[in-house]
Amino acid sequence: MAGKDFDGFVVLVTGGSTGLGRAVAVETAQRGAAAVIINYASSADEAAETARLVEAEGARAVLAQGDVADDAACRRIAAAAEPFGRIDALFNNAGMTKFAPNHGDLDAVSSDDFLRLYAVNVVGTFQMIRAARPLLEAAPSAGAVVNTSSIAAVTGIGSSVPYAASKGALTTMTLSLARSLAPKIRVNAVCPGFIDTPWFGKSMQADTLERMRQGVIKSTPLQAASTAEDIAGATVFLASPAARHITGETLLVDAGTHLGFASLSMR
Secondary structure, three states, rough: OOOOOOOOOOOEEOOOOOOOHHHHHHHHOOOOOOOOEEEOOHHHHHHHHHHHHHHOOOEEEEEOOOOOOOHHHHHHHHHHHHHHHOOOEEEEEEOOOOOOOOOOOHHOOOHHHHHHHHHHHHHHHHHHHHHHHEEEEEEEEEEEEEOOOOHHHHHOOOOHHHHHHHHHHHHHHHHHHHHHHOEEEEEEEHHHHHEHHHHOOOOHHHHHHHHHHHHHHOOOOOOOOOOOHHHHHHHHHHHHHHHHOOOOOEEEOOOOOOHHHOOOOOO
């Protein structure tokens, strides 16, 4: 924790209803944010719980529903920050996948899978940055954007080939935008490895998830299955004043997975 280094900040978190998005929203509130805009696509009850947790830390919570794949929705989400006159930090956390862990099974995914994943994970991030740009540029210091990429972007592992490809594209886009939006906006990306959140639990049986969790613990140098809170600290750091001279960076927060990955087994 870095005290109240987000004092007075206006923060927008896409995909903020659960998991890493919720952890980021709560941590920014703990660190002094004045307002946190919480975007969600469909999980209204879970988003309301995030709002409750944010307000318990003393920040104002604003809910903003919308699918980031829809440009008009992105503009509505960004508009939720207009009453505050600025956005100090935008966390592009909304994302999705198609589970097809056998990357050699090329028939397990379709062109529609690629298009939908790119629409959310890449185009949605671009559209949110475009929609939020005027408010980010209105921040007293350089507005900060943190994109949630993945270790899949740099190693080609992950839940499916389309997912890894989309996160690779997101990482490259981070570099392009960091260069083109400077000096008024900083753009960085965080690359988590496995995060022990309901995201996996919704897509596989409990025993399969537990085998994956134990496989992660055995195969990572730090012998850990990261929680959302483990990743949130590094994510929030990239938007903090301590990172004011960091842009175009991709920070791997994966318990050391990239140092020597042993394939996650779900068998």
